[in-house]
Amino acid sequence: MEEKVKEIIAEQLGLELEEIKLDSRFVEDLGADSLDLVDLVMKLEDEFEVSIDDEKASNLRTVKDALNFIEKLSRAV
Amino acid sequence: MSRIALVTGGTGGIGKAIVNTLVEDGMKVAFTYNSNTEESEEIEGRFGRDQTKAFKCDISNTDEIKKLVDDVSSAFGTVEVLVNNAGISKNRLVLRTSMEDWKRVMEVNLDGAFALTQAILPGMIKKRWGRIIFVSSVAGLMGNVGQASYASSKAALVGLAKTVAREVSSRSITCNVVAPGLINTTMTREIREEYMKRLMEIIPLKRLGTPEEVASLVSYLSGDTASYITGQVLVVDGGLSM
Ligand SMILES: NC(=O)c1ccc[n+]([C@@H]2O[C@H](COP(=O)([O-])OP(=O)(O)OC[C@H]3O[C@@H](n4cnc5c(N)ncnc54)[C@H](OP(=O)(O)O)[C@@H]3O)[C@@H](O)[C@H]2O)c1
Numbered sequence: 001m002e003e004k005v006k007e008i009i010a011e012q013l014g015l016e017l018e019e020i021k022l023d024s025r026f027v028e029d030l031g032a033d034s035l036d037l038v039d040l041v042m043k044l045e046d047e048f049e050v051s052i053d054d055e056k057a058s059n060l061r062t063v064k065d066a067l068n069f070i071e072k073l074s075r076a077v
Numbered sequence: 078m079s080r081i082a083l084v085t086g087g088t089g090g091i092g093k094a095i096v097n098t099l100v101e102d103g104m105k106v107a108f109t110y111n112s113n114t115e116e117s118e119e120i121e122g123r124f125g126r127d128q129t130k131a132f133k134c135d136i137s138n139t140d141e142i143k144k145l146v147d148d149v150s151s152a153f154g155t156v157e158v159l160v161n162n163a164g165i166s167k168n169r170l171v172l173r174t175s176m177e178d179w180k181r182v183m184e185v186n187l188d189g190a191f192a193l194t195q196a197i198l199p200g201m202i203k204k205r206w207g208r209i210i211f212v213s214s215v216a217g218l219m220g221n222v223g224q225a226s227y228a229s230s231k232a233a234l235v236g237l238a239k240t241v242a243r244e245v246s247s248r249s250i251t252c253n254v255v256a257p258g259l260i261n262t263t264m265t266r267e268i269r270e271e272y273m274k275r276l277m278e279i280i281p282l283k284r285l286g287t288p289e290e291v292a293s294l295v296s297y298l299s300g301d302t303a304s305y306i307t308g309q310v311l312v313v314d315g316g317l318s319m
Binding site: 035 | 199202203245247
């Protein structure tokens with residue numbers, strides 16, 4: 001799952017897979033802006049068939065946050 | 078590579094002219110119609126289906142919008158130019174406007190345009206290029222006796238367009254409003270003769286506009302050279318609203 005999440009992030013932000021580290025911060029390290037984040041969350045929702053509410057989504061700062069969150073959600077179903 | 082455009086209400090007077098002009102500009106043009114199958118086939122026949130293709134869609138139905146976006150993208154690819162043109166009016170004085178008519182006009186003119194724009198945006202954001210044009214009306218800017226629902230829906234498009242323009246400007250997507258005055262289509266053919274006479278007196282250019290005169294502005298705004306124009310309301314009305 002970690003690999004898949006990183007792939008999606010790389011594709012979405014137009015970066016190389018190697019640039020995506022678990023502790024990379026979306027905004028500061030990966031250069032994402034608010035549109036990128038919304039778009040990314042939508043892609044993750046589609047890919048993992050989960051639904052991430054806006055408030056939770058805005059708390060996702062790092063790649064690890066996103067991964068943990070999706071793991072938790074997909075275990076719940 | 079030719080650009081891909083989607084025009085709603087392509088079978089109407091103005092919509093048809095927009096489809097023609099964008100095809101002449103070299104775009105591949107998908108257009109929607111709601112009921113007029115005959116006209117839609119006529120347009121497809123004129124240019125051939127690899128240049129323009131009709132899609133039946135009631136713009137007030139979100140399931141149909143979703144299907145439309147999927148179908149257009151498999152037929153042509155990602156939509157780069159969206160023209161929200163489909164619209165209806167139900168003309169009654171405020172005192173006589175039923176809630177039902179009010180809601181229907183909002184559903185088609187405003188909700189439909191919003192839902193389609195929302196569905197098309199992700200593709201444009203990804204492409205980092207896009208042109209969105211809303212066809213409003215001077216009635217939305219000036220108000221018009223007997224058109225409360227219509228004028229309100231058209232005014233609301235201005236707020237929507239300006240917001241979209243701000244939200245996606247970082248992706249080189251522009252979003253503008255074209256507000257026609259009185260254009261010679263079935264919509265204006267219903268106007269009573271005596272009222273039409275009075276209108277001619279107050280329109281500085283003393284005539285109705287043609288659908289082509291609206292389409293040429295849409296064509297300009299959807300091209301590469303209009304890249305520094307966004308969030309604007311451009312009026313095509315022979316001077317009526319100045
Ligand atoms: N004509 C004018 O003087 C004038 C002035 C200012 C603004 N405008 C605006 O310009 C736009 C085009 O006007 P027009 O004069 O070309 O109008 P029109 O000839 O009446 O055409 C309306 C178009 O909208 C489509 N449509 C109607 N209801 C729909 C629905 N529920 N879902 C999807 N499509 C629907 C129609 O499809 P079908 O034909 O298949 O039913 C048709 O293609 C409208 O937004 C109008 O408000 C017109």
